[in-house]
Amino acid sequence: MKPLVYKMILFTISILLLTGEPAFAQVRPLTMENAVKLALEKNRDLQVATLETAKSTQKVREARSYALPTVAASAQYLYFPQKQVSFLPGSFVGLGENQLATFRVGGSNAFVGGVAVSQPLFQAGIRSGIRAAQIYENASAEGLNEVRAGVVTEVKKAYLDVLITQEQLRLQEQSLLRNEQALRDSRSLLAQGRASRVDTLRAFVSTENLRPEISRLNNRVEITKTILKRTMGLDEQEAIALQDSLRYDKTGFVTPGTDAFFEAVQARPEVHRLELTEKLNREQIALQTAERAPKLSAIGLLQSQAQANHLKLADYSWPLSSYVGLQVNVPIFSGFRTVSRIQQAVITRQQSETQLVNLKEMVRAEVKIGLSNVEEARLRIETQRQTVTVAELGYRITRDRWKQGIASRLELSDAELSLTQAKSNHLQAVYDFLTASVELDKVMGRIR
Incomplete structure (x- = not known):
């Protein structure tokens, strides 16, 4: 009987190995640079924009065919x-x-x-049609650049969202460890008769109050990772592990020149696209006017x-x-259709001119706001860096005084809370600086 039992066990294990899921899913290591590259390959919005440029190329071919x-x-x-x-x-x-x-x-x-x-x-309209199709092709290329800049910006911001959530989770876990240590010390002092029961209860409550926040942040990490994977175009079931860290590096920031607005207008694909759209509308007027010619x-x-x-x-x-x-x-009489189409083309051109002026004003405001946000975040980083150092020193002193029975449990709780808040503020300042830098790169038209 025993050989039969062994054979049945081996058979069952073989079936489980063949049909069961792997115990550990493969994790994709992901840097921000790799995340951007993957998004440029897999993002569906970018794929749609690429197909639009291919369609515009065929429109040029179609326009030229009218001369054949x-x-x-x-x-x-x-x-x-x-x-x-x-x-x-x-x-x-x-x-x-x-x-x-x-x-x-x-x-x-x-x-x-x-x-x-x-x-x-x-046929007077053939040349205008070819020029209009070529302008549309160039405008589609600028539209592709615009979508690409948007995708790169969204991927970087989503990546930073995951990083700051992970860092916030790490801060709360460190705070939990400090509070758990304080709880153990309080119980030890209570056993020695050097601390009150109330202090021990306060330490216990402070420790337990941190656990719901840690649970919320764990869930938030998964949510931000899902958003990042969707933005990149990855399968939501694929596991990823971020390799970069949330750190401040002022040497990597390129300060705009004295005329940042002019630099942004010259580089922004949205501005180029609207300028080409205005030219396209002028060709549309010529194309409709050509309908009057024999x-x-x-x-x-x-x-x-x-x-x-x-x-x-x-x-x-x-x-x-x-x-x-x-x-x-x-053409002798077409029921005023040609006149109406010409007027529509003129109005469309006027609309594009107004949109271009409005866009340039928006770019001016975005540049000013972007520079202000970067500078404000940089100043906060410098301030909070000193605050963290002071808060760490204050916590160590208060903890030692509390162990000696000089400081109260309330003072220790305040010192620990101040330390956690200082680190959180510094972390938020670094995140705001990096996010503002990414947004400023888009505003300045640096992303291609």
């Missing part, structure tokens, strides 16, 4: 249950002059086939037709006919 000849082949088969009728003067068959004679002509089966060619010689084309046709009362195609006669010529189309 058009060749069309056609074929037709007709069956006449009653043959076609022709009319001749009645005098041909002995009828009166005011009478017409009718004759059935042709066969019951008719085949017609041919090739028609048309080549535009003069159009000249060269045309030609090669045709063959045959008729018979049977379907033996080998016995058919296929005579050819052809012509070449010129065709002129002169």
Whole structure:
């Protein structure tokens, strides 16, 4: 029986190994630089913008095709249950002059086939259409740059959100360790008769009050990671581990020049896109105005037709006919449609001009706000760095005094809270500086 039992156990283990999920999911290490690269490859908004640029390239090709000849082949088969009728003067068959004679002509089966060619010689709107398509292609490229800058900014900010949440969690865990140590010390002093029961209860309450915040921050870490993965275009089930840290490095910040507004206007893809849109609207006016001009084309046709009362195609006669010529189309009256379209194009151009002026004013304000936010966060970092040092020293002194019975438990709690708050404020200042720097890079048009 034992060999059979062993075989059953081995069989069960094999099935579990083959069908079960791995005990440890593979974790992807992720730096901010790698996160940006992944987003540029996988972000769906960026993929849509890339497809839009490809579509604009095809629009240029379409616009150029209007200057090329058009060749069309056609074929037709007709069956006449009653043959076609022709009319001749009645005098041909002995009828009166005011009478017409009718004759059935042709066969019951008719085949017609041919090739028609048309080549535009003069159409005022073709060149405007090509220029408009090329401008639209360039505007789509700037739109792609705009989306790329937005994606890079959002990924970096989402990455920083994860980092600060992890650091906040670490601070709370450190605070919990300090409070747990204080609780152990309080119980020890209580056993020695050197501390009151109230102090021990306060230490216990302070310790337990930290646990819900730690639980909330653990959940917040997972939420921010999910947002980061969605922004990058990764599967939400994939595990990631951030490799960078939340640290202040003022050497990595590039200070804008004296004329930051001019620099931003020259670099921002949104400004370039609106400038191209304004040019596009001017071409649209020219394109609609060209509808008033005559159009000249060269045309030609090669045709063959045959008729018979049977379907033996080998016995058919296929005579050819052809012509070449010129065709002129002169617009005379279109129910005011052309005038209305021209006015619409003019209004659209005026709208784009107003939008461009408004955008430049927004850029001016964004540059000013961005520089102010970076400088304010930098000053807070310098201030909070000193505050953290003082708070750490104050906590150590208060803890030693409390162990000696000189300081109260309330003083120790205040010192610990001040230390945690000082570290949290410094952490928030570093986060604000890095976030403001990322936002300023976007405002200045540095992200490409």
